[in-house]
Amino acid sequence: MSDQSRALPDRPNLRYLKLEAKRRLSSGEFTTLHQAQLAIAREHGQSSWTALKEHIEGSHALAQMRWAISRFAPAGTPGWNPPDEEELRRHFDDRYLSLVPTDWVIRLFDTLTKRLREGLTDVRAEPLRLRARLGDLRVEAATESEPPYRLRQLRFYPLEGKADDPRVASPPTRDSGTVPAEAAAVAEHSFTELGLVGLLVAGATGDGPAWVTARGWANLDQGDALLPEHRFPAYSITKLITATTVLRLVADGRVQLDAPANTYLRTIRLADDAVTVRQLLSHAGGVDNPTSMFADRVPDLVSVTGPVAACGGTPGTYAYGHGEYAMLGQLITDVTGSRYEDVAARWVLEPLGMSTSWFPTEPPTTGVVTGHHLTDGGVFERVPAQVAVVPAAGGLWTTAADLVRFGTAWSSLLPDELAREALSPQAEFEGGDAGLGWGLVRPKDIAGHPGAGPGFSASLIIRPSTGQTWVVVTNRKVLVEPINERLALPLD
Numbered sequence: 001m002s003d004q005s006r007a008l009p010d011r012p013n014l015r016y017l018k019l020e021a022k023r024r025l026s027s028g029e030f031t032t033l034h035q036a037q038l039a040i041a042r043e044h045g046q047s048s049w050t051a052l053k054e055h056i057e058g059s060h061a062l063a064q065m066r067w068a069i070s071r072f073a074p075a076g077t078p079g080w081n082p083p084d085e086e087e088l089r090r091h092f093d094d095r096y097l098s099l100v101p102t103d104w105v106i107r108l109f110d111t112l113t114k115r116l117r118e119g120l121t122d123v124r125a126e127p128l129r130l131r132a133r134l135g136d137l138r139v140e141a142a143t144e145s146e147p148p149y150r151l152r153q154l155r156f157y158p159l160e161g162k163a164d165d166p167r168v169a170s171p172p173t174r175d176s177g178t179v180p181a182e183a184a185a186v187a188e189h190s191f192t193e194l195g196l197v198g199l200l201v202a203g204a205t206g207d208g209p210a211w212v213t214a215r216g217w218a219n220l221d222q223g224d225a226l227l228p229e230h231r232f233p234a235y236s237i238t239k240l241i242t243a244t245t246v247l248r249l250v251a252d253g254r255v256q257l258d259a260p261a262n263t264y265l266r267t268i269r270l271a272d273d274a275v276t277v278r279q280l281l282s283h284a285g286g287v288d289n290p291t292s293m294f295a296d297r298v299p300d301l302v303s304v305t306g307p308v309a310a311c312g313g314t315p316g317t318y319a320y321g322h323g324e325y326a327m328l329g330q331l332i333t334d335v336t337g338s339r340y341e342d343v344a345a346r347w348v349l350e351p352l353g354m355s356t357s358w359f360p361t362e363p364p365t366t367g368v369v370t371g372h373h374l375t376d377g378g379v380f381e382r383v384p385a386q387v388a389v390v391p392a393a394g395g396l397w398t399t400a401a402d403l404v405r406f407g408t409a410w411s412s413l414l415p416d417e418l419a420r421e422a423l424s425p426q427a428e429f430e431g432g433d434a435g436l437g438w439g440l441v442r443p444k445d446i447a448g449h450p451g452a453g454p455g456f457s458a459s460l461i462i463r464p465s466t467g468q469t470w471v472v473v474t475n476r477k478v479l480v481e482p483i484n485e486r487l488a489l490p491l492d
Contacts, residue, residue: 206467243437329392371455
């Protein structure tokens with residue numbers, strides 16, 4: 001091995017250096033290829049072969065991100081103008097801009113101006129990929145594999161508080177079904193990065209069997225490993241069950257989407273007679289939210305809403321909440337003459353084989369996951385279990401596999417035209433549209449719903465064009481949608 005430092009040529013050739021390493025291995029100068037590559041790297045002033053490779057090839061993803069920072073960080077200063085479509089197309093590929101229109105790109109960076117001025121930290125760059133930190137956000141980026149190396153993926157998501165609890169240092173893993181390698185990798189990485197106690201990641205193609213990977217603990221105090229069959233509160237994902245139940249009433253001709261909801265309500269009425277069933281389904285009814293959503297036991301709905309539910313919002317304008325779905329649950333009860341929970345089970349859960357799903361009236365204690373909270377000191381504490389006071393808005397307890405069953409097969413319960421209408425825009429919100437129960441991000445071919453409450457977070461998304469489904473659940477209240485986006489829209 002030479003101890004002479006060598007300068008790289010102006011345009012170094014990595015292929016030549018690879019061949020040089022193999023030649024020196026064959027000559028007997030080294031016993032392994034790794035030793036030969038390491039020697040060549042050090043001879044050229046780099047600490048490792050990976051560092052040499054990155055030095056030679058550079059990071060196109062990092063270069064594009066630096067362009068974005070230099071271009072958007074001055075936003076709001078005198079003389080600054082946003083890039084036009086032609087300029088953006090020099091840095092983002094056509095597919096990305098078909099998923100995220102140019103005006104969305106500009107609005108996105110406009111929200112990041114302060115962070116962009118702080119610059120990137122914790123940079124881990126590869127030639128075509130980048131992971132870095134931007135203030136309190138994690139950045140992931142990937143470029144095309146060929147010149148001009150435009151960005152084909154770029155996403156930002158919040159970083160969570162660091163967990164210093166030694167009890168989560170070596171999380172166990174339990175699988176059910178054939179878990180894709182990329183899903184297992186996402187689960188492993190997300191568990192540490194988000195600071196979790198337990199994480200369930202599940203999915204299926206439209207016609208394939210469900211798979212589930214469970215990582216961490218169901219109950220940290222007791223050291224109980226999290227299992228794929230553990231049950232948990234789905235919270236607001238319940239709204240998809242409720243919407244499907246209402247749409248079954250529509251399919252049977254017992255309810256009309258554009259009829260006033262008060263046409264069908266008996267026990268509790270809406271203060272506004274003009275609010276329609278369609279508006280309730282799409283969060284555009286203006287119905288007030290309950291003052292509290294969680295309790296130790298499910299109360300009578302009238303004690304939550306009163307005999308006349310207030311409508312302080314603007315009908316026809318999207319405003320996400322729980323009040324509309326409280327009234328849809330009552331509508332189901334009034335039209336059928338049966339409890340909401342019984343109708344939803346009979347018309348949705350049972351036909352789809354969701355045998356481990358139900359609506360408890362008080363927190364269950366057997367076979368369920370315990371919620372946790374991360375203290376300021378980085379230690380996890382148990383969160384007392386509660387149930388949603390409005391079952392139709394957040395009362396479902398379920399398993400990851402059951403949610404996958406719903407995601408892949410819910411539309412089979414409805415006529416095709418009505419299922420398509422459920423996934424059609426009814427009201428617009430920032431970053432997407434509201435369908436009939438579903439949140440829609442049409443450019444990305446994604447529909448879904450999150451759920452979050454005391455000690456838990458969950459996310460269900462589907463790809464309408466293929467029927468693919470992904471589910472993420474954790475027993476800590478954090479933002480989990482980025483995990484699902486990694487599964488549905490991988491950088492690779």
